[in-house]
Amino acid sequence: MPQQPWPSEWLRGLLTLAVLRVLADGPTYGYAIATTLEDNGFGAIKGGTLYPLLSRLETAGQVTTEWRQGDGGPGRKYFQLTDDGREALGWQSTQWREFAHHTTRFISEGEQ
Secondary structure: OOOOOOOHHHHHHHHHHHHHHHHOOOOEEHHHHHHHHHHOOOOOOOHHHHHHHHHHHHHOOOEEEEEEOOOOOOOEEEEEEOHHHHHHHHHHHHHHHHHHHHHHHHHHHHOO
């Protein structure tokens, strides 16, 4: 999928929800999260943006971490959604859909 040059302020507002969504599919590591987001049209997410966000999610109790031995390489830190993280994903998803609906309607009305 081609990279989209989304304004950074849009991504900042949605990135937590997007990362929670990726983690809903199961435990994974940072590079794989960034790749999944890029493959799904979010563009390249830099580690300097992703890892502090993951740290905040861990501090909030929405994510746990575990170091796993790499296959012939260094170990990787895996991130896994907690029950609180799943609850946050559900709530934020509902809120996002409502926000997107209102925003789309408002912008569309202005185009007429």
